[in-house]
Amino acid sequence: MLTLRQTRYGSILLEPDLTHGKKIGLVNELLNIMFGDICQNTVSIEQGQRVENLMLKLRVVLCRIATPAVSIRIPSLGLHPKLYFYKDHRFQVTSFLAWFSIVCEIEEDCFEIQNKKLDFIGFTRARRGVESLIEKIPVAIKETVGKFGSGIRSHERLKNVYQAFICIGLNIDLDFEDEVCLNTVILSMSQSFDYINFNDFYLERFGGDYDESIVDDVVSFVKSVRPSKKKKPLNFSIATKRNLYQREEKKTWSYCEVCDSALYLESTEVDHRESKAEGGYGIIENGAIIHPICNRFKSDRDLDEVRADLFE
Template identity: 30%
Template structure:
């Protein structure tokens, strides 16, 4: 997966319907061209440029594509026209089509490829390593191919000091401009134009489109906050300051819980993020699914655009999800997600502290979003059915089975796909495995049950010899070696015996304080948080009864 250049900070977002105190205005004439100098930070033209508040993140161009756009512009190649709309209410100029093209030229003019002043302010100084690397790569490519904006600007003042080819580019900069086209009409016409245009050459991802249309609903607002740790564009800015602060605080807590540390594709450490790389292609979909599932939402609830209709599902009326006018519902949704996340990760007393290498990464070391969502669903089901104690009793056997047959995950994902469609079959695998262990079945019996289940799971035993390898280690093979080392060397919980993830480990008294145990190192052991609280007390109660 390439490192995407994050240019989202360069054009601010605004609601189409935003009303400025100055009232309605009508332009006497509108420009049909835009020069790069009009995009500089202190330019009047730049100060009124906006993206619609529902515009997807301007962050899916590679360094090579950004650099190529700048070079193409300077060399006089045809750049498609930028489509704009001017709000008669606020006077703001909205980019209907061409935000990436404009942002690429802005990044060059500002020398900000996602890592400098405007971006740092926008992201509250939270610049992930992958974003920083992409910015550096872009800056380097542009310097090699055309030179920085400041260099070309100085070249015109000292033409004898620069090569002829750079002088030509500098002169082109002084006269070349982008063509502009304008959408006429009110906000509704502009919004319809945006969707129509953006579903043509590069269609909007279906999940992103869902989130755009549900942008004022608590599920979309929650997902937006989580995916950026409460930084970036504040879709919740219309709420009061206390509510905004709460949203950003919960978002940061959950982000740190599931996405930290930030990692690239290669596994180099045992400290794996529970929810994989936040910048993966599936991360937004996964977080949106996480919010919807944990809050018991069905698509027909938030896709109902009428806002008043009720649809029937399984014989029951389903109320449509309303917009959130004040942030109360958004905070409630976020707290539910936080509770579910804390159940599988972190150090709160109820946390099972699931080891990411056991549950969420395939045997080739690839993070599987479906496995993450399935684990959340499985643990939530265990909690609702009061089976966490029994799970802790069988946990070591449960996880040893998953590790021994890790390729089952790949087989399921290969059959059903990488996200939503794979969640139910993976959850079914967990449920059948747990029930089999509870009933005292062998591995072979459990596998037979998996294969015989209704809509049977596509799992089969395979040997190492079935996988072909070249003479060199591929990235997948290297990840598999690292992952195997992580699993083999992981410490064990002193109570249940299953593997510990050190971000979710607690120190427990082997001999309890009430039984005379001291705080000496020899009396300490590492445990899962839940094992150190609920399960340990259950064991002691069982011993007393016997």
């Protein structure tokens, strides 16, 4: 059976540019892209089988990206790593994760463009155009990474750029020597991504004639798939609680924000200053370390309301 090590993924894990920590983060993010929180809830009597199933699904997507010729059961796209995942001979984690996410959605039959499902044959129709866009307008990739950062944290933004490339590739027979085609591409991208100044990049060649319907289609599609800002968490994460306690441990004495009495940190709880019921989030600025009895008294009320009830 083909192992993960035999896929392109196995080679990536051996990249000298990636530290051990980055490799672990990459593996974790691949699973998060595919399964979200599912992979974090595998503690059961069938844990081993569940993990194996997750890894088999992961293997399928990785094989779709690039697989040695020994595999005949999972036809590969054979994406050329030098074009898709590398820049200046350095492996780009952001690009790899972005394309992994796209291939994963196509594999799961949930990648849509203009209300039509895109399968691997559909992607193949757009592929020549996509690769031309990657090669001809690297400014789109460069400025996206420059604005949102490289690595794991920005792959959704770069994925959005590649989705636009696919949409353009399906709608236009790309010819960068054709003025109308070039202008249509420039306007499609510049109106979809206002942080990238495509007009300046191609200022000398920009003529003005373009296909308005294609521009509108691309802009509309990009808007529909643009990643939304992540919502602030309602509950406190383990890391947030740890930061709150570390801040208090530096003090000689800590005091309860409800009753103003001294805190024994090993017998305390973290609660919201502004309650969740009133829209408070589980962020460090909204965290208060208090006595357990004070937490029960506070319930889902705001801190100011509780103190007024206690002292007035």
